[in-house]
Amino acid sequence: MSQAPGAQPSPPSVYHERQRLELCAVHALNNVLQQQFFSQEAADEICKRPLSQLALPQVLGLILNLPSPMSLGLLSLPLRRRHWVALRQVDGVYYNLDSKLRAPEVLGDEDGVRAFLAAALAQGLCEVLLVVTKEVEEKGSWLRTD
Numbered sequence: 713m714s715q716a717p718g719a720q721p722s723p724p725s726v727y728h729e730r731q732r733l734e735l736c737a738v739h740a741l742n743n744v745l746q747q748q749f750f751s752q753e754a755a756d757e758i759c760k761r762p763l764s765q766l767a768l769p770q771v772l773g774l775i776l777n778l779p780s781p782m783s784l785g786l787l788s789l790p791l792r793r794r795h796w797v798a799l800r801q802v803d804g805v806y807y808n809l810d811s812k813l814r815a816p817e818v819l820g821d822e823d824g825v826r827a828f829l830a831a832a833l834a835q836g837l838c839e840v841l842l843v844v845t846k847e848v849e850e851k852g853s854w855l856r857t858d
Contacts, residue, residue, distance in 0.1 A: 737839065763829055767856045768822050770848045773800040776832055777839040799825060 727746040729739040741750045780795035798809040799819065806825040808817040819825045832838045844854050 762855060763826060763833070765856045766826075766842075767854055768801070768806075768825065770854045771842050771844055773798055773843040774825075774829070775799075775841040775843060776829075777841075778832060779835060779837050799828070801825075 727743065727748075729742050729748070731739060735752055738750050738752055738755050741755070742748050776797045776799065777794050778797055780793050795810075795812070797811075800807055800809055804821075806819040806821065806828075808819055808828065810817070819828050829840065833840070842854055848854050
Protein backbone atom coordinates (compact mmCIF):
# COMPACT_ATOMS: atom_id res chain seq x y z
CA MET A 713 0.00 0.00 0.00
CA SER A 714 1.49 3.30 -0.95
CA GLN A 715 0.99 6.58 0.81
CA ALA A 716 0.13 9.85 -0.82
CA PRO A 717 3.15 12.06 -1.41
CA GLY A 718 3.97 14.08 1.70
CA ALA A 719 1.78 11.97 3.98
CA GLN A 720 3.34 11.06 7.31
CA PRO A 721 2.86 7.60 8.81
CA SER A 722 0.84 7.71 11.98
CA PRO A 723 3.03 7.46 15.07
CA PRO A 724 2.75 4.27 17.09
CA SER A 725 0.72 4.43 20.26
CA VAL A 726 3.36 4.27 22.97
CA TYR A 727 2.38 4.28 26.63
CA HIS A 728 4.59 6.67 28.60
CA GLU A 729 4.21 7.78 32.22
CA ARG A 730 5.96 10.97 33.20
CA GLN A 731 7.79 11.37 36.50
CA ARG A 732 5.79 12.47 39.53
CA LEU A 733 6.95 12.48 43.11
CA GLU A 734 9.64 9.83 43.58
CA LEU A 735 7.79 7.04 41.81
CA CYS A 736 10.33 6.37 39.05
CA ALA A 737 10.37 2.60 39.73
CA VAL A 738 6.57 2.44 39.31
CA HIS A 739 6.76 4.56 36.15
CA ALA A 740 9.57 2.38 34.76
CA LEU A 741 7.56 -0.82 35.35
CA ASN A 742 4.43 0.60 33.75
CA ASN A 743 6.39 2.01 30.81
CA VAL A 744 8.00 -1.38 30.16
CA LEU A 745 4.64 -3.14 30.44
CA GLN A 746 3.07 -0.44 28.23
CA GLN A 747 0.09 0.09 30.53
CA GLN A 748 -0.75 1.42 33.97
CA PHE A 749 -0.36 -1.89 35.74
CA PHE A 750 1.32 -0.87 39.01
CA SER A 751 0.34 1.78 41.53
CA GLN A 752 2.59 2.99 44.34
CA GLU A 753 0.55 0.91 46.78
CA ALA A 754 0.84 -2.25 44.66
CA ALA A 755 4.59 -1.81 44.24
CA ASP A 756 5.00 -1.24 48.00
CA GLU A 757 3.01 -4.41 48.74
CA ILE A 758 5.16 -6.45 46.36
CA CYS A 759 8.28 -5.19 48.11
CA LYS A 760 6.94 -6.10 51.55
CA ARG A 761 5.39 -9.49 50.65
CA PRO A 762 8.57 -11.27 49.32
CA LEU A 763 10.52 -10.17 52.44
CA SER A 764 9.51 -13.33 54.31
CA GLN A 765 10.08 -15.42 51.17
CA LEU A 766 13.66 -14.32 50.52
CA ALA A 767 16.02 -17.29 50.50
CA LEU A 768 18.72 -15.33 52.32
CA PRO A 769 21.39 -18.07 52.14
CA GLN A 770 21.21 -17.72 48.33
CA VAL A 771 21.80 -13.95 48.49
CA LEU A 772 25.37 -12.63 48.52
CA GLY A 773 24.28 -9.30 49.92
CA LEU A 774 21.66 -6.61 49.87
CA ILE A 775 21.99 -2.98 48.92
CA LEU A 776 19.40 -0.55 50.25
CA ASN A 777 18.71 2.97 49.06
CA LEU A 778 17.33 4.85 52.05
CA PRO A 779 16.25 8.38 52.90
CA SER A 780 19.07 10.06 54.77
CA PRO A 781 18.50 13.18 56.87
CA MET A 782 20.90 16.09 56.42
CA SER A 783 22.41 18.01 59.29
CA LEU A 784 24.95 20.70 60.02
CA GLY A 785 26.51 19.75 63.32
CA LEU A 786 23.66 19.49 65.80
CA LEU A 787 21.24 21.28 63.47
CA SER A 788 18.95 18.94 61.54
CA LEU A 789 17.92 20.30 58.14
CA PRO A 790 14.49 19.68 56.57
CA LEU A 791 16.17 18.16 53.51
CA ARG A 792 16.30 14.49 52.63
CA ARG A 793 18.96 12.88 50.52
CA ARG A 794 19.34 9.26 49.50
CA HIS A 795 22.03 6.95 50.88
CA TRP A 796 23.13 3.47 49.78
CA VAL A 797 23.73 0.88 52.49
CA ALA A 798 25.18 -2.64 52.17
CA LEU A 799 24.08 -5.67 54.20
CA ARG A 800 26.09 -8.88 54.10
CA GLN A 801 26.38 -12.20 55.88
CA VAL A 802 29.87 -13.18 57.01
CA ASP A 803 30.45 -16.50 58.82
CA GLY A 804 26.74 -16.91 59.57
CA VAL A 805 26.23 -13.39 60.95
CA TYR A 806 24.56 -10.55 59.06
CA TYR A 807 26.09 -7.08 59.23
CA ASN A 808 25.02 -3.57 58.35
CA LEU A 809 28.04 -2.26 56.42
CA ASP A 810 26.77 1.32 56.13
CA SER A 811 29.75 3.46 55.13
CA LYS A 812 28.58 6.15 57.58
CA LEU A 813 29.09 3.79 60.54
CA ARG A 814 32.42 3.73 62.41
CA ALA A 815 32.38 -0.08 62.29
CA PRO A 816 30.08 -2.83 60.95
CA GLU A 817 26.85 -3.19 62.93
CA VAL A 818 25.83 -6.75 63.85
CA LEU A 819 22.29 -7.56 62.72
CA GLY A 820 22.50 -11.19 63.81
CA ASP A 821 20.82 -14.13 62.10
CA GLU A 822 18.20 -14.19 59.34
CA ASP A 823 15.54 -12.93 61.74
CA GLY A 824 17.75 -9.94 62.57
CA VAL A 825 18.31 -8.98 58.94
CA ARG A 826 14.60 -9.46 58.15
CA ALA A 827 13.71 -7.16 61.07
CA PHE A 828 16.19 -4.56 59.79
CA LEU A 829 14.70 -4.79 56.28
CA ALA A 830 11.14 -4.54 57.61
CA ALA A 831 12.04 -1.41 59.59
CA ALA A 832 13.75 0.13 56.54
CA LEU A 833 10.75 -0.61 54.31
CA ALA A 834 8.37 0.79 56.93
CA GLN A 835 10.13 4.18 56.62
CA GLY A 836 8.90 4.34 53.05
CA LEU A 837 10.82 5.27 49.92
CA CYS A 838 13.25 2.39 50.45
CA GLU A 839 14.66 0.38 47.57
CA VAL A 840 16.26 -3.04 48.06
CA LEU A 841 18.62 -4.59 45.54
CA LEU A 842 19.64 -8.22 45.90
CA VAL A 843 23.16 -9.20 44.95
CA VAL A 844 23.18 -12.80 43.75
CA THR A 845 25.28 -15.01 41.52
CA LYS A 846 24.26 -15.44 37.90
CA GLU A 847 23.21 -19.04 38.62
CA VAL A 848 20.94 -17.99 41.50
CA GLU A 849 19.42 -15.24 39.35
CA GLU A 850 18.79 -17.59 36.41
CA LYS A 851 17.14 -20.22 38.63
CA GLY A 852 15.24 -17.64 40.66
CA SER A 853 16.42 -19.46 43.77
CA TRP A 854 16.69 -16.21 45.76
CA LEU A 855 12.98 -16.65 46.44
CA ARG A 856 11.58 -19.55 48.47
CA THR A 857 8.72 -21.38 46.81
CA ASP A 858 7.25 -22.95 49.99
